[in-house]
Amino acid sequence: MTPVTRPRGRLPARVYWFRRAMVLTLAFGLVWGVAHLLGGRSGADDGPSARPVGADASGPTTSAAPPTSAPPQAVTSPRATQLGKGGRRAEVRPTVLASPEGTCTVSDVSAEPTVKGNAYAGQRVVFAVELTSRISPACTLTIGPSTLVLRLTSGSDRIWSTQDCRASVPTRKVVVRRDVPATVPVTWNGQRSDPGCTHSTSWAEPGYYHATAAVLGADPADRQFELRTPPRPVVTKSPKPNKPTPKGKPSASPSR
Structure with missing residues (x-):
């Protein structure tokens, strides 16, 4: 078998430029991939800190919800007292009447x-x-x-x-x-x-x-x-109805 004869000497310039472009492309792709990978991990770690404290059920027991004011106290009254908008009315127990003890003096x-x-x-x-x-x-x-x-x-x-x-x-x-x-x-x-x-x-x-x-x-x-003097009744006078025209008599004189 005749061995393959490889050309000797310097290659054309376009071959060297092509190789350099390939190396730069590979290097740029490698750097971009590493940066994207590191950026994705950093974004995943920052997720919980961006949420409100009260939104994490497994977080600390301290709640970030606004404090609620204590409901107003009911005022002692013989009648039901309204506590406020949407509030309930206090139930008033019926008065227990005393039982009679004999005949009155x-x-x-x-x-x-x-x-x-x-x-x-x-x-x-x-x-x-x-x-x-x-x-x-x-x-x-x-x-x-x-x-x-x-x-x-x-x-x-x-x-x-x-x-x-x-x-x-x-x-x-x-x-x-x-x-x-x-x-x-x-x-x-x-x-x-x-x-x-x-x-x-x-x-x-x-x-x-x-x-x-x-x-x-x-x-x-x-x-x-x-x-007092009793109020006077108001009498409303009804209008008299018009008298009907008698039958057989013309309502107006006939024209001549």
């Missing part, structure tokens, strides 16, 4: 009259007589025309009294308590009273009167009230 019971609503002349007026005990927590008392008196006066003028109109006081057994009043309704017909409580007396005029209530044997309580 008459001198221990006070009676205070008040008018229920507005009082108008010429109409019935309802008084709410509130009974409370001064000392006993709770006791029982039989109320009726013989034990409860309500009298209306105007100066020295005696206008009306339950001693004349005994049927105005209901007969019932009530529990009188020191903290919670018992209410007894007494109705006045709006007229003056006379023995026998006839209905032939005159009506009381508008003005200021005094209502005095008492349980017989106890101190009376006096309250002033106003007997």
Whole structure:
């Protein structure tokens, strides 16, 4: 076999430039690859530090959440108190009423009259007589025309009294308590009273009167009230309807 004869001597210049370009390309690629690899690892290590502290469940127990203010305290009140926007209302327990301990001592019971609503002349007026005990927590008392008196006066003028109109006081057994009043309704017909409580007396005029209530044997309580002029009814006048034209008669004269 004839051996391969290799050319001897200097190669062309383009061969050397090609080799140099290949070496530089390989070197640049190697440097870029190493830099990219190191940069990727550095970015991976910086990831957790870029997140908020509170986002890592395995992080320290110290939370970065903003501190919440303590809820406002409920104010002690007999009614439910609203704690704030979106807050709950405090539940109020019902008042435990005292159980009666025997019959009331008459001198221990006070009676205070008040008018229920507005009082108008010429109409019935309802008084709410509130009974409370001064000392006993709770006791029982039989109320009726013989034990409860309500009298209306105007100066020295005696206008009306339950001693004349005994049927105005209901007969019932009530529990009188020191903290919670018992209410007894007494109705006045709006007229003056006379023995026998006839209905032939005159009506009381508008003005200021005094209502005095008492349980017989106890101190009376006096309250002033106003007997007002009743409001006048508003009468709306309806327009009169037009009279229909009689049948058979022309509504206008015929033209000639």
